[in-house]
Amino acid sequence: MKKYCYQLIILGKDFGIKEAIISSLKDKTNEIGIDFSHFKIINVENFDEYTDASPSFCIYLGRYNANKQFSDVELLEKVVVDASLVLPIVQGSLDDFSQCIPELISTYNGLAVSEQDKNVKVEKIVNNILEAFSLLRKNRRVFISYKRDESTGVAIQLYEALEKNGFDVFLDTHSIRSSEPFQDELWHRMADSDVVVLLNTSNFLGSMWTTQELATANKLLLGMIIVSWPEHSIKAHRDAEISFPIQLKDNDFNDENKRLNGNIVNQIIKNVESIRARTLAARRDNLISNFIKIAKSNGYEPQLDSYKIISMTKSNEEIVLVPAVGIPNSLNYESSSSLIKEIKKKDYEHVYILFDETCIRDFWLKHLKWLDSSLTVKTLSILGAQKWLKN
Known part of the structure; x- marks a missing residue:
């Protein structure tokens, strides 16, 4: 009987990246606390073990081929017919995309990997895999914390660079509509972020608002990339659960406009990608441990399985x-129901989404209550768990 749940299919012609992807995937699953035995690596040698009954994600590795004689096309057709997600990865540049992959997947959004950006792209590919399996959120949200009169130019630069790399970025001057309550929306968006990029300028902690942002980020257990200006010591990360410090030097800035040079921007993006999984895992594990502690104190015996799902009798x-x-959101309701059915192999009448309502705006909590009244899956805030367990 198979023990794995997730199938990673790797087809095509390797160009020195396959083992790096698998190795990074093992590291990432370890970081988020998922046993790698739940994964099955499928390739041309063992493709007969592939099944459309389990979630799958396919990577097709493409190298330049002037004659367009591509490998594993018949196997790829099977994957495409089964509506599995496919990520074409080509060597070099996207300019040669059509010469590197079969026409069958020519309309798919692909990724180019060069020797220079291999490490960064492998990180991105693995996170993409985990997102496809709902082991990482598909929402890739970053919050930029900065002091307006000291680092607005760099904040806007990073906003644009992170957006270009597929992140949903919160920057107060760009992300809050005029009619919204500014501070409430800011905390709401921070609660839904994965990582905070903190621009630690000389007087960052001299502002009440930036000090509150730091305190709230720590309260929410958000990971931080601390980017500190030259001649300014790194202090802001002292309470952060997960943080990565970057100490800038004078030559990290372009003299003309005092913006960061490309190498530093790429380093920040790489580290945002890198700590994102650890941040989400830390926040999830904190949620789980708090619930189990509360449940046990009320006489229950909750069980945590290797998929990080809690089961109990009430x-x-x-x-x-x-x-x-x-x-x-509504997608959580759908994905939670599907995940339980796939893992437990049966329907459960009582499925709950456990979450933390800290900093979430009232209008959204009312929306969740409306969804609860309309759907079989319900939400349960950790802040209300004590009362729920006593009922």
Whole structure:
């Protein structure tokens, strides 16, 4: 009987990246606390073990081929017919995309990998895999914290660079509509972020607002990239659960406009990508441990499985709880239901999305209550767990 749940299919012609992807995937699954035995690596040698009954993600590795004689096309057709997600990865540049991959997947959004950016791209590919399997959120949200009169130019530069790399970036001057309550929306967006990029200028902690942002980020257990200006010591990360410091030097800036040079920008993006999985895992594990502690103190015996799903009996009913980091939405309801069915191999009448409502705006909490009244899956805030367990 198979023990794995997730199938990573790797087809095409390797150009020295396959083992790096698998190695990084093992590291990432370890970081987020998922046993790698839940994954099955499928290739041309063992493709007969592939099944359309389990979630799958396919990587097709393409190298330049003037004659367009591509490998593993028949196997790729099977994957495409089964509606599996496919990521074409080509060597070099996207300029040669059509000469590197079969026409069958020519309309798919692909990724180019060169020797120079291999490490950064492998990180991105692995996060893409985990997102496809719902082991990482598909929302890739970054919050930029900065002092306006000291680093607005760099904040806008990073906003544009991170957006270009597929992140949903919060920057107060760009992300809050005029009609919104500024501070409430700011905390709401921070609660739904994965990583904070903090621009640690000389007087960053001299502002009440930036000090509050730092305190709230720490309260929410957000990971931080601390970018400190030259001649300014790194202090802002002292309470952060997960942080990565970058100490800037004078030559890290372009003299003309006092913006960061490209190498530093790429380093920041790489580290945002790198600590994102650890941040989400830390926040999820904190949610789980708090719930289990509360449940046990109330006489329950919750069980945590290797997929990080909690099961327990309450009022003689079987209950499962799926922890969700950030702000739940309707997609969480659907994915939680599908995940439970895939892993447990049966339907549960009582499925809950466990979340933390800290900093979430009232209008969204009302929206979740409306969804709860309309759907079989429900939400449960960790802040209300004590009361729920006593009922």
